[in-house]
């Protein structure tokens with residue numbers, strides 16, 4: 001990599017003294033009148049203040065760089081400008097990455113205090129033909145949310161707590177990327193940690209320090225992977241074990257062996273719903289008997305954007321919507337508008353929609369037959385508990401927390417109970 005010296009961009013020959021500067025040229029003119037350290041810091045502060053989940057630094061052609069922020073699940077461009085000199089070196093130094101390696105993806109992290117909040121930045125670099133692309137994920141320690149404030153319905157929360165109280169079994173949290181699976185797992189761990197149970201959590205990486213939980217960061221590069229950690233975890237005499245994610249057969253198999261050993265195991269799997277999650281595990285080649293015996297329940301989750309309280313409107317729903325959901329006469333629903341507060345999007349913050357699905361005897365029997373995903377889906381359709389996510393999302397619409405349009409956008413409503421497949 002070309003090591004560029006950190007330097008203030010030289011003043012342009014034609015530049016006039018301060019009073020002649022015009023903001024209008026800012027977008028077109030490259031060189032920012034600040035050091036590269038300050039430039040990067042500004043991007044970080046902006047991301048934190050706008051409640052972004054991630055910052056993307058994307059190199060483009062002709063030496064341009066685009067900066068985008070992911071806010072409430074949507075990627076928003078903030079800048080395109082000439083790539084500031086030394087920016088790659090600066091980000092890599094902060095993240096403790098190897099400066100000389102610009103051909104392979106690297107991982108790094110750093111912490112920063114912004115507006116009194118401790119923020120953890122998880123950094124990933126990827127080589128592209130235009131230079132290295134960086135994605136910084138923001139993790140705020142303050143987002144450790146108590147389980148009763150995640151957005152479960154009272155009935156859903158009772159079922160989750162029942163599962164958490166079991167002496168053994170595998171409880172899986174599933175949902176698409178960015179749906180808050182880790183937040184749910186941490187909320188569960190945090191609550192169990194307050195009890196008289198020994199909790200061991202295997203993570204990659206450790207996202208937050210949790211009181212009363214023995215957290216161990218796995219290190220696959222040195223051979224300490226999830227499966228190895230699980231094979232040894234019993235020596236810690238745990239009641240409850242958390243495993244970051246069941247992404248491969250070895251880990252999934254080891255997690256279920258841990259269940260057989262008499263432990264409650266909490267984990268997550270990336271899938272759209274419970275049917276897909278079970279289908280994925282069977283597709284990996286897991287022993288159906290092991291899965292049918294060990295799986296205790298699945299928590300499905302989706303995330304909906306919360307309608308901006310500053311500018312939302314209440315409107316009468318369309319007749320079709322009103323009939324379909326049997327809304328009370330006169331019930332109004334929130335409509336997103338857009339204002340300065342929400343940057344014109346109409347949405348600010350997020351709210352979860354959940355379905356809590358304990359495994360039934362009928363489902364255990366089905367799993368033993370190595371069902372295709374379509375058979376699993378047919379099983380879940382028409383089950384009142386499977387339909388919980390839809391009414392749960394709709395409850396949030398009725399409560400004015402989000403809009404019907406948002407529920408439709410997330411595809412939650414597409415699984416309407418009346419639908420056959």
Ligand SMILES: [Zn+2]
Nearest residue numbers: 308311339342
């Ligand atoms: Zn607004």
